[in-house]
Amino acid sequence: MALKTFNHGIHPSYHKELTSGKGIEKAALPKKVIIPLQQHIGAQCKPLVKKGDAVTEGQKIGEISASFVTAPVHSSISGKVKDIEKLPYPGGGKVLSVIIEGDGTTKEWGNGSIGLELESLTAEALRNIIKEAGIVGMGGAAFPTHVKISPPKEKKIDAFILNGCECEPYLTSDHRLMVEEPEKVFWGMKALMKAVGVENGFIGIEENKPDAIEALEKVVSGSGGSGIKIVALETKYPQGAEKMLIKAVVNRKVPVGKLPMDVGVVVNNVGTAFAVYEAMKYNKPLIERVVTVSGNGIQEPKNLLVRIGTSFEDVLNQCGGITKDGEREVLNGGPMMGISQTILDVPVVKGTSGITVIAGAEIKPNTYQPCIRCASCVEVCPVNLMPYKIGDLGRLYRLDEFKTWGGLVCIECGCCSYTCPSKRPLLQWIRVGKVKVREREKV
Amino acid sequence: MDEKAQEKVSEKPVQEKSIEKLVVSSSPHFLRDENIPKIMHTVVLALLPAMAASVYFFGLRAIGLIVISVAACLMTEYIVQKIREKPVTIWDGSAIITGILLALTLPPSFPYYGAALGSVFAIGIGKQLFGGIGYNIFNPALLGRAFLQATYPVLITTWSEPLSKAAKAGVDAVTAATPLALMKFEGKMTSHLDLFFGNVAGSMGETSAIAILIGGLYLRYRGYINWKMPLGYLGSMAFFGGVFWLINPAKYPDPLFHILAGGAMLGAWFMVTDMVTSPVTPLGQWIFAVGAGFLAILIRLFGGLPEGVMYSILLMNAFVPLLNKHTRPKFFGEDIKA
Numbered sequence: 022m023a024l025k026t027f028n029h030g031i032h033p034s035y036h037k038e039l040t041s042g043k044g045i046e047k048a049a050l051p052k053k054v055i056i057p058l059q060q061h062i063g064a065q066c067k068p069l070v071k072k073g074d075a076v077t078e079g080q081k082i083g084e085i086s087a088s089f090v091t092a093p094v095h096s097s098i099s100g101k102v103k104d105i106e107k108l109p110y111p112g113g114g115k116v117l118s119v120i121i122e123g124d125g126t127t128k129e130w131g132n133g134s135i136g137l138e139l140e141s142l143t144a145e146a147l148r149n150i151i152k153e154a155g156i157v158g159m160g161g162a163a164f165p166t167h168v169k170i171s172p173p174k175e176k177k178i179d180a181f182i183l184n185g186c187e188c189e190p191y192l193t194s195d196h197r198l199m200v201e202e203p204e205k206v207f208w209g210m211k212a213l214m215k216a217v218g219v220e221n222g223f224i225g226i227e228e229n230k231p232d233a234i235e236a237l238e239k240v241v242s243g244s245g246g247s248g249i250k251i252v253a254l255e256t257k258y259p260q261g262a263e264k265m266l267i268k269a270v271v272n273r274k275v276p277v278g279k280l281p282m283d284v285g286v287v288v289n290n291v292g293t294a295f296a297v298y299e300a301m302k303y304n305k306p307l308i309e310r311v312v313t314v315s316g317n318g319i320q321e322p323k324n325l326l327v328r329i330g331t332s333f334e335d336v337l338n339q340c341g342g343i344t345k346d347g348e349r350e351v352l353n354g355g356p357m358m359g360i361s362q363t364i365l366d367v368p369v370v371k372g373t374s375g376i377t378v379i380a381g382a383e384i385k386p387n388t389y390q391p392c393i394r395c396a397s398c399v400e401v402c403p404v405n406l407m408p409y410k411i412g413d414l415g416r417l418y419r420l421d422e423f424k425t426w427g428g429l430v431c432i433e434c435g436c437c438s439y440t441c442p443s444k445r446p447l448l449q450w451i452r453v454g455k456v457k458v459r460e461r462e463k464v
Numbered sequence: 465m466d467e468k469a470q471e472k473v474s475e476k477p478v479q480e481k482s483i484e485k486l487v488v489s490s491s492p493h494f495l496r497d498e499n500i501p502k503i504m505h506t507v508v509l510a511l512l513p514a515m516a517a518s519v520y521f522f523g524l525r526a527i528g529l530i531v532i533s534v535a536a537c538l539m540t541e542y543i544v545q546k547i548r549e550k551p552v553t554i555w556d557g558s559a560i561i562t563g564i565l566l567a568l569t570l571p572p573s574f575p576y577y578g579a580a581l582g583s584v585f586a587i588g589i590g591k592q593l594f595g596g597i598g599y600n601i602f603n604p605a606l607l608g609r610a611f612l613q614a615t616y617p618v619l620i621t622t623w624s625e626p627l628s629k630a631a632k633a634g635v636d637a638v639t640a641a642t643p644l645a646l647m648k649f650e651g652k653m654t655s656h657l658d659l660f661f662g663n664v665a666g667s668m669g670e671t672s673a674i675a676i677l678i679g680g681l682y683l684r685y686r687g688y689i690n691w692k693m694p695l696g697y698l699g700s701m702a703f704f705g706g707v708f709w710l711i712n713p714a715k716y717p718d719p720l721f722h723i724l725a726g727g728a729m730l731g732a733w734f735m736v737t738d739m740v741t742s743p744v745t746p747l748g749q750w751i752f753a754v755g756a757g758f759l760a761i762l763i764r765l766f767g768g769l770p771e772g773v774m775y776s777i778l779l780m781n782a783f784v785p786l787l788n789k790h791t792r793p794k795f796f797g798e799d800i801k802a
Binding site for chain 2: 394448
């Protein structure tokens with residue numbers, strides 16, 4: 022049987038072999054952490070601590086109760102608040118952040134298991150635990166999870182999809198979680214399904230992770246009649262994009278401008294499910310996550326369990342450091358959707374699924390040639406746009422035409438720029454168009 | 465790495481304090497190993513069998529015409545780019561393709577100066593006047609040939625027999641009519657086998673269907689041409705040619721004749737497929753290829769000329785902007801109501 026997938030997309034070289042066989046290691050306890058008060062899509066938290074306060078690991082240090090679309094943040098180490106100031110954020114720009122200096126002590130979460138059983142919890146209670154734990158989508162977008170699993174009543178949800186695609190090149194953090202902790206991931210998924218109130222569950226995994234499929238298959242069949250199916254998907258980028266995943270797994274198309282819940286689907290990431298498990302079982306908030314450190318510019322690629330707020334530099338040094346000579350580019354995330362960093366003293370945040378270091382010849386050229394209408398970008402665009410055209414319209418600020426030709430439909434996967442033989446930065450221009458349209462419409 | 469300098473980062477502007485000198489760019493951060501010269505040189509490679517066939521059937525003069533055309537194309541491109549003060553990109557392979565394609569569409573006896581003149585027109589007017597690679601509306605090689613057709617109407621329709629047939633007659637060169645002219649003006653048919661291998665009179669690179677097919681299939685294998693194009697063009701010629709053949713088999717040739725004779729093969733695999741001058745949308749590509757095939761048959765059967773491939777493609781080139789505009793694919797999820 023042909024593997025399920027979506028139309029178009031690309032097959033980049035994945036380089037997953039650098040870390041796919043490497044078990045998750047615990048990173049060293051950082052001496053200092055920087056916790057940005059906004060690590061999610063939504064309203065920024067207000068600090069609950071002030072300079073000089075003592076904090077303990079897992080203590081809530083930021084929250085905004087007035088807003089629904091937000092997620093609290095917690096201290097990932099025990100120690101003292103050194104300062105609260107605006108600092109560079111790995112997602113771009115600066116964000117008000119709490120700097121904490123550690124005292125070297127740690128807390129054991131596993132032993133203090135409160136052992137909540139799913140049967141005893143209402144959907145309401147589950148959602149509340151998830152919200153209090155500060156859990157957000159851990160695939161990169163960092164949308165608050167409690168919001169995602171609280172669809173309005175009129176939206177009938179009949180399918181839940183756990184996103185185990187991990188289609189970004191280099192990244193293997195979800196892969197390793199599925200291989201090493203399949204029970205916990207499965208448990209977290211069931212908790213999420215209960216919170217949404219849905220019986221039908223799917224786990225979508227690209228077929229380049231046969232060990233992950235096998236591990237979860239074992240757990241799912243062991244649980245017996247759980248209503249959860251594992252769906253092997255073609256290895257293709259961007260298979261993990263929500264709309265593409267929904268098309269591949271349940272063959273539904275999310276209409277333009279609508280959300281997955283409009284077609285009765287809720288999607289959550291593997292890392293998110295794992296975080297939900299830890300929150301339920303250990304009462305542990307989201308204070309650490311698995312980060313793949315990889316790329317041709319890093320000495321020893323690894324999968325590390327890193328505390329939120331640890332600096333990139335600290336993490337990279339635990340992997341032998343980055344290449345010293347020549348050009349290097351350090352990314353928050355993978356090479357397709359990651360964000361370039363200007364300095365290494367930025368913190369790992371909830372959405373940091375990986376740190377990729379590209380060096381030397383792999384760094385893309387910064388010149389481009391004329392478009393030769395080869396149609397490659399049209400052939401790869403997963404949402405059927407004509408990127409060469411909207412790229413130009415965005416670049417030239419021709420905003421009405423930009424909208425007519427679907428500039429706002431773009432999911433920013435980057436397939437067009439990747440495939441362009443003239444190396445035209447199409448996605449960059451489309452982003453310019455989107456920003457300009459939004460600016461104009463705000464006025 | 466200077467760690468002390470890193471400590472102070474937060475207080476001053478980021479860029480000044482950065483000691484790492486990292487590259488910063490917009491995503492995606494890694495790109496496909498593909499570029500214009502690679503594509504163009506692959507097309508040149510794919511044209512080798514057709515060039516070899518032209519030498520085999522028409523002798524060393526074929527090499528002369530190809531070399532002159534290519535050289536004239538490169539020189540014209542160089543001069544125009546110098547005048548326009550643009551970067552010189554003559555080695556990106558695109559001018560070489562134009563030169564080869566133009567030469568392959570000429571009769572073997574065509575004068576060298578004519579080939580050079582056609583090349584100057586193809587690159588100078590057909591390509592650079594529009595702004596260079598990527599901006600031209602018409603296929604430069606075909607535009608060059610159309611120019612020569614208007615300038616030297618006699619020379620460009622003076623054909624010679626392939627060497628093997630001339631040798632049989634005991635002379636160096638024999639003028640002859642092409643299979644399409646024989647069909648049109650004398651009602652004589654040429655065997656499919658001769659057309660397939662190319663042992664007939666005609667433009668020097670167009671006669672051998674098999675040589676062109678090998679190159680075309682290689683391009684398809686490398687992923688540089690879209691199968692819709694050659695299939696749409698040849699299929700359309702066979703279909704519309706077939707309709708007339710069924711109406712009157714005595715007067716009109718069969719479908720196979722249409723796609724093997726004249727410039728159909730070269731046009732289908734190397735000209736309809738030209739990226740710059742063909743549509744980018746799937747529906748647009750179908751309309752373009754099928755429309756061009758239909759026009760070619762109309763010209764062949766009812767026009768004043770025996771061959772219609774050149775004008776069929778040039779005419780459809782003019783519709784490309786319109787086709788791109790009106791055949792936009794539906795966005796993902798556009799046709800669905802929630």
